[in-house]
Structures are given as C-alpha cells and as structure tokens.
Amino acid sequence: MGRAPCCPKVGMHRGPWSPGEDALLANYIQCHGEGNWRSLPKKAGLLRCGKSCRLRWMNYLRPDIKRGNIGPEEEDLIIRLHSLLGNRWSLIAGRLPGRTDNEIKNYWNSHLSKKLRKQGMEVREGTSKGTSKRARISQKKSTDNVNNSNNHNSKSQQDKRKKKNEGEGTAEITRTKIHVPKPTRFTPTLMNCNLIENSSVSEIPKTESATSEEEKGDISMEDLEMNLCDIKECGFFFEEDDPSHALAFDFPSKDGLLERHFQEYYELLNSEGDQVQLNPFPDQSLLLW
C-alpha cells in the first residue's frame, strides 16, 4: 500500500504555476516568512500542496535566485565539486550562491555530463550510488520501473533515456565520509533586499500558456486581494537610506569566491582520516546573500 501521500491530492492544482499563484505565494512568504509549508497553501489561498509551494519558492520565487546562464567559472566549479561530491546537488548548490540544486542537477544532466563525455572524461554517475541505503533503494526502484513500467512518458523519450544510460559507467565509487554543512538557506530577514524594488516577482518569467487568471480560472481577484498584504506593514519595504541596502543582491563572480569554495572542499577531502569537519562558510560569502 505504501506511504500516505504528503497531502490529499484531490482538488489540488498541479503542473505549471500560474503568475497569480506565484504572486500569492510570494506575497504570503513576504508577509509571514518561510516555513509551515503544510498549512501555507490554505492560508495563502492556494490550491497546491505544501510541498509544491516549497519547491516553487525554493527553486523559482526566492528573491536571491540568480538568473541567467551558468558562467564558465560556475561551470568549472560544478564540475570539480561534482567530481568530489557526486550527485549531492544541494551541497554543490550550497557553494554556488543563488543557484538551486534543481538547476544544477538539470544543468549537469543536460549539459555537463554530455560535454565531459565528449571530451573523453569519465563521468562519475553519482557517488551516492555507491553504498547508501537510499541509493540502493533508488537504484532498485529504477530497475523495477524499467522492467515494469509501460504507462509513463512517451516511448521515444523512454528509449532515449535508456540508451543514454546504457554505456554510461556504473562503476562503484567509494565515498569519503565527511560531515558537511547544510547548504546555506536564506532567512526571511534577507527579504530586506526588497522584492518590490527589485521587481523580483514582476520579473518572474511568465508561464507561456498562462494568459490571465480569469481565463485559467485559477485564482480569483478576490483571493489575490485577500492575500496581498501591505508589504510595507510587513516590514519588508526597502528604504532608500536603509543601511541594509548593502545587502542588495550583487552576486560576486570574479572575486575568487567560487574558487575559494572549491579549494575549501578540496583541502578537506585531502585531509587525513575518514571524517573531517567542514569549517563554517567563509565569512561574507553566503551569509550576506
């Protein structure tokens, strides 16, 4: 029978988020901060499961998300971190300010693994597939799916992916046991970086298919008005003379920060013993982000 779903799926919206839903979520979090994802949808007037809200926020709506292409410096760092850490995307993302694990994972799968293979480099297929229980379960599940499934995805895509996987090395990789920090998360205080002024919400790429809320019938104007609290009142308004202005997002890219992050990992992994303790994040790096 399996595990109970995280929430009742009946009546829930699924699939791409509409701009209206984004606005509801972003505004709710601006006012009340992150957390309580389970109850958030109801309070925010969203017909989404909490998990979905969290994902949307973390991967897309957070004001600190860095948009645009992944640059060569970042790409290089991803490659090197992946060679050290394997498919531990959240850890890798934690070292790439403004990038999400999902983004890096996608970038790796669609660009980097191919690129490296082309260059004749051996691509590690996930260190996590080495010994962890989770990895074994996941691996078994994948096998089962390949064997049993006949009801998902278009066949051509499935074949493509299967072919892609064939010929990719699945050699066991022994994993260095390390204690690593949780990837940096951004606290609500960072909201001081002013969503409104920076137009983060309005800059959010709109779902192409979504035209208007009325057309989609997703969110009523009433819902919107109910949820759109006064940003100023919530304390997230950004005053011009506020010293916290310094926190405005200004992603460093050429100051060697990424290089330092990699160096840190590299040194740790080369240190003696099978357990090492990572130092806190280099100051003034992600803490300000």
Added chain:
DNA sequence: AAAGGCATCAACCGCCAGGTT
C-alpha cells in the same frame, strides 16, 4: 510545411533524517 527526434527544465515522487509530541 509537416513530422519526428531531441534537448531542456519545471514539477512531481518517494524516501529519509531530525525534531516534536
């Protein structure tokens, strides 16, 4: 111009770990 293949990436799923009751 149409059809099929391919690439991309947002979103979903299931599981786990840690905290709380």
Added chain:
DNA sequence: AAACCTGGCGGTTGATGCCTT
C-alpha cells in the same frame, strides 16, 4: 521509546520548444 510531522534531498517524468529530415 515510539509515533508522528515536517523539511529536505535526489531521481524521474512530462510538457514544451527547437532542430533536423
């Protein structure tokens, strides 16, 4: 100590748009 809850993670899927034939 056990059960439950929540947040977080990595793997996978599927919609969409682009490219090639």
